[in-house]
Amino acid sequence: MSTPVHHLYVHVPFCTHLCPYCAFYKTKNVSAEMRGFIPALGRELEHVRKEHRLEPRTVFWGGGTPSALSVSHFEEIAAFWPWPEAEEFTLEANPLTISGAKAKILRRLGVNRLSLGVQSFDPTILQTLGRTHRPDEVRGNVRALRRDGFANLNIDLMFSVPGQTFASWKQTLEDAVACGPDHLSCYNLNFEEDTDFFLRMQRGEFRADAGQDAEFFLHAVEFLARHGYEQIEISNFARPGFSCIHNEAYWRGADYLGLGPSACSTVGLERWTNVHDTAAWMEGVNAAGQSPRTAERLTPEIRRYERIMLGLRTTRGVALEELRGFPEICAQLREEGLAELDGERLRLTPKGRLVADNVSELFLAPSSQF
Numbered sequence: 001m002s003t004p005v006h007h008l009y010v011h012v013p014f015c016t017h018l019c020p021y022c023a024f025y026k027t028k029n030v031s032a033e034m035r036g037f038i039p040a041l042g043r044e045l046e047h048v049r050k051e052h053r054l055e056p057r058t059v060f061w062g063g064g065t066p067s068a069l070s071v072s073h074f075e076e077i078a079a080f081w082p083w084p085e086a087e088e089f090t091l092e093a094n095p096l097t098i099s100g101a102k103a104k105i106l107r108r109l110g111v112n113r114l115s116l117g118v119q120s121f122d123p124t125i126l127q128t129l130g131r132t133h134r135p136d137e138v139r140g141n142v143r144a145l146r147r148d149g150f151a152n153l154n155i156d157l158m159f160s161v162p163g164q165t166f167a168s169w170k171q172t173l174e175d176a177v178a179c180g181p182d183h184l185s186c187y188n189l190n191f192e193e194d195t196d197f198f199l200r201m202q203r204g205e206f207r208a209d210a211g212q213d214a215e216f217f218l219h220a221v222e223f224l225a226r227h228g229y230e231q232i233e234i235s236n237f238a239r240p241g242f243s244c245i246h247n248e249a250y251w252r253g254a255d256y257l258g259l260g261p262s263a264c265s266t267v268g269l270e271r272w273t274n275v276h277d278t279a280a281w282m283e284g285v286n287a288a289g290q291s292p293r294t295a296e297r298l299t300p301e302i303r304r305y306e307r308i309m310l311g312l313r314t315t316r317g318v319a320l321e322e323l324r325g326f327p328e329i330c331a332q333l334r335e336e337g338l339a340e341l342d343g344e345r346l347r348l349t350p351k352g353r354l355v356a357d358n359v360s361e362l363f364l365a366p367s368s369q370f
């Protein structure tokens with residue numbers, strides 16, 4: 001065991017229903033699998049702690065829908081969970097799945113940040129997305145969670161949903177801000193392969209519209225800035241002091257460990273991904289402490305490229321030291337108004353952030369250039 005790993009992700013694959021646009025690994029709640037999931041998670045955690053110096057500063061439970069686990073599941077987890085006082089412990093939640101009793105056990109487990117998958121405050125858009133909650137339920141839930149002591153709440157929103165008008169997106173942003181979250185994530189809907197939405201796009205029922213994406217995105221940036229939310233990364237906005245520490249670690253290329261089916265880990269130049277199959281994950285973990293996995297050996301160049309790519313998505317940008325070897329590209333980006341210097345860092349301008357993926361590719365050079 002060498003350097004400590006400070007960031008831990010746990011993937012809970014269960015969802016009460018499956019959304020037609022979602023490409024994450026998930027499975028419909030099956031009570032037998034949910035029962036077996038908790039002890040298997042305990043075994044995987046024990047195994048990982050033998051192999052790595054895991055000293056989490058941040059913990060992030062994502063999915064799937066971690067809040068789909070019941071109060072008794074969380075009580076079972078609390079019996080073996082070793083870190084009730086991580087600096088930041090986020091749990092992704094469906095707005096309808098946290099009751100008073102569940103909020104209490106989550107607080108005891110150490111959860112101090114909730115990320116609510118709201119997506120929209122427009123009932124028609126929620127229906128298109130296959131989401132079952134109503135906007136008024138979200139408002140009531142946010143108030144209840146505040147009363148339950150959650151001082152750090154994120155709301156996830158989605159824009160460029162088929163059928164969504166600019167007026168609907170504007171209203172959703174206004175309704176979201178009126179709930180007073182500390183952090184907002186605004187994601188452009190992508191038509192991911194192997195989803196119903198992708199098939200519908202292929203059939204010509206839906207279509208992507210880059211012009212509309214830009215209009216919706218730029219409005220979000222301007223509106224949220226006016227309401228005190230600083231843009232931290234392309235899709236993430238926070239009140240001062242409420243940026244997500246776990247995400248920041250990921251963007252700067254820190255090591256992290258992942259537990260649960262489909263979870264990815266990166267430590268040094270090693271990266272591995274657990275099998276995308278809950279039953280196979282459980283079987284592997286129960287037999288040998290670890291999931292069947294695919295592993296890859298990274299190179300320093302790949303990790304450096306990832307830090308550049310992720311760093312350029314943030315408003316802090318990337319240290320010039322990291323960009324050594326690319327003076328022409330940096331100069332060209334500045335000339336075209338896509339990037340600017342901020343002291344010893346290069347960061348994208350709002351115009352550059354609209355084409356961040358294309359900009360990043362410019363740095364994907366043969367390793368000889370590094």
Ligand code: SF4
Pocket residue numbers: 014015017018019022023024026063064065117
């Ligand atoms: S979007 Fe969230 S709730 Fe919907 S299927 Fe995906 S993981 Fe489950």
